[in-house]
Amino acid sequence: MTCTVALALAGCATQAPPPVMHPTQPAAPQPVSTAPRLPQPTVPFAKPPGTSPLPDPYPAMSPEQARAQFVRDTAAKYGIEPARIESVLAKATKRESILTAMSRPAEAKPWRDYRPLLVTDARIAGGRKFLEQHRAKLAKVEAATGVPAEIIVAIIGVETSYGANTGKHSIVDALYTLGFYYPRSGDPTKAEREARREAFFRNELAMLFALGKQEGVDVSSLTGSYAGAMGYGQFMPSSYLEFAVDGDGDGKRNLFTNLDDVFASIANYFIVKGGWQRGGPIAARAQVAPDALPFEPEGFEPVYTLGDLAEAGYRASAPLPPQTPATVVYLDGADGREAWLGFRNFYAITRYNISKHYAMAVRDLADAIAGRTPAANAAAQGSTAP
Numbered sequence: 268m269t270c271t272v273a274l275a276l277a278g279c280a281t282q283a284p285p286p287v288m289h290p291t292q293p294a295a296p297q298p299v300s301t302a303p304r305l306p307q308p309t310v311p312f313a314k315p316p317g318t319s320p321l322p323d324p325y326p327a328m329s330p331e332q333a334r335a336q337f338v339r340d341t342a343a344k345y346g347i348e349p350a351r352i353e354s355v356l357a358k359a360t361k362r363e364s365i366l367t368a369m370s371r372p373a374e375a376k377p378w379r380d381y382r383p384l385l386v387t388d389a390r391i392a393g394g395r396k397f398l399e400q401h402r403a404k405l406a407k408v409e410a411a412t413g414v415p416a417e418i419i420v421a422i423i424g425v426e427t428s429y430g431a432n433t434g435k436h437s438i439v440d441a442l443y444t445l446g447f448y449y450p451r452s453g454d455p456t457k458a459e460r461e462a463r464r465e466a467f468f469r470n471e472l473a474m475l476f477a478l479g480k481q482e483g484v485d486v487s488s489l490t491g492s493y494a495g496a497m498g499y500g501q502f503m504p505s506s507y508l509e510f511a512v513d514g515d516g517d518g519k520r521n522l523f524t525n526l527d528d529v530f531a532s533i534a535n536y537f538i539v540k541g542g543w544q545r546g547g548p549i550a551a552r553a554q555v556a557p558d559a560l561p562f563e564p565e566g567f568e569p570v571y572t573l574g575d576l577a578e579a580g581y582r583a584s585a586p587l588p589p590q591t592p593a594t595v596v597y598l599d600g601a602d603g604r605e606a607w608l609g610f611r612n613f614y615a616i617t618r619y620n621i622s623k624h625y626a627m628a629v630r631d632l633a634d635a636i637a638g639r640t641p642a643a644n645a646a647a648q649g650s651t652a653p
Contacts, residue, residue: 305560306579308570310592322470324462330447337446337469345477352476355487359443365436365493370450377599378624385425385628386635394420394636397429405530408514413545414534421633422533422619426501433498433523434491442472442495442504471495474504481508482520489523498522499529500536510536541615548587549630550613553595553606556580562595567617567626569593569610576608583608596623 322340325333334356342349376384398405398420405416420429427433446469451461475495479486491497495504502511502522511520514531521528537543559580564571574589576582581595596609609623616626634640 305562306571306575309572309575310570312568312570312592322466324466325469333447333469337473341473341476344473345480347476347480355439355476356443358439358487360437360440361448362436362440362444362493365441365444366448366450368493369445370452376624378605378627379599379601381624382628382631386631390424390428390632391635393429394424394632397423398636401526401530404527408530408534412531412534412538412543414537414543415633415637417633417637418537418616418629419530419533420636421629423499423529424632424636425625425629426496427499430499433501434493434496436490436493437487438475438489438491438495438497438504439472439487441491441493442468442475445494446470446472468495471504474508478504478507499526500533502532502536506536510539536619537615541618542611543615544611547612548585548591548610549616550596550610550627551583551585551587551608553608554582554584555606556582563597564594567594567596567609567614567623569614571595573608581606581608596627598623598627 325336328336338349338352338356341347341352394417398416402416405419408414408419409416423429446465449461449465449468451458472495475486475489478484489497492501496502497504497507499522507520507522511522511528511532512535513520514527514529515525517525519525519528520532522532534543553576562579562581569592571592571594572589573583573587573591573593576593576595577589583591583593591610593608593610594614596607596613598605598607607627609626613626613630616629617623619625619629
């Protein structure tokens with residue numbers, strides 16, 4: 268201990284002789300690795316606001332008890348007379364066809380099979396005709412928002428075949444059925460998700476009543492999809508309340524028959540919920556270096572720069588600034604796995620439907636409607652993924 272303390276001051280009294288120094292060769296410089304490395308997120312990304320947080324699922328109770336609780340909660344939250352809510356629910360019907368449709372497992376088709384279902388000659392021709400018929404209204408919205416007319420038209424084409432098929436299910440019946448009788452698989456690992464899905468649809472039913480109050484419409488008369496989506500753009504009640512806008516200044520938001528409101532609302536959805544960037548790219552085929560490391564980001568947020576992705580072996584086939592935010596997206600194409608780069612506007616389309624296939628189909632359909640070369644015919648610009 269004494270020597271230790273002394274060392275801290277002047278060194279130990281019985282120091283060992285200093286070691287003999289021998290000349291040494293300078294260390295050889297270490298080679299700098301030029302091999303690709305995985306990129307790291309460097310682009311700050313704040314998700315745009317979404318719809319209001321969902322309430323927690325009700326504790327275990329019968330549908331009748333849940334219904335009574337729903338009436339109390341909805342009346343208190345939105346200032347609606349309980350008797351009004353009860354009168355609508357009294358006419359609601361549990362639809363087995365809706366439960367069957369919701370229980371049917373979604374078929375996960377690869378891109379090579381998914382694209383031909385949505386990007387068809389008939390849908391392209393219909394989109395061009397629809398665009399020409401409503402060019403002035405669409406041009407006005409595009410100028411105001413930066414959302415291209417062909418993107419708005421493509422959304423309507425995919426969702427409702429340009430308004431020809433907006434759905435024939437009673438919205439009240441659909442949301443009542445799924446909000447109180449959501450199908451249960453019996454799988455314990457899925458129980459929590461199923462309870463939350465039921466809470467989601469019950470919350471949409473509550474917002475339907477709020478929508479009826481705000482817009483002065485009889486909710487019992489509304490029709491749409493079996494999941495409760497409505498109008499040309501298939502907005503759920505929560506999206507209708509939050510993102511629909513009055514496009515022609517008549518004091519109403521009518522997504523069923525007023526195309527001024529429809530076009531403006533779809534554009535507003537992209538801007539507010541998706542963060543759409545005026546003039547920005549959507550997606551580009553990636554050129555993948557032979558020695559690129561496998562890289563599969565989670566989600567569609569563009570949190571990497573093109574410069575960082577290029578260093579990792581993923582280069583854009585289109586000339587874009589290296590600081591452009593992007594992410595890597597994979598598609599199972601006809602000739603194998605394809606690597607693509609998705610940009611901020613690709614992310615915006617996935618907020619409408621959280622699917623990379625949906626976003627790419629909307630992009631390709633919009634390109635075809637506008638007369639640009641479809642992505643499927645430009646596949647040679649990129650390369651297959653590692």
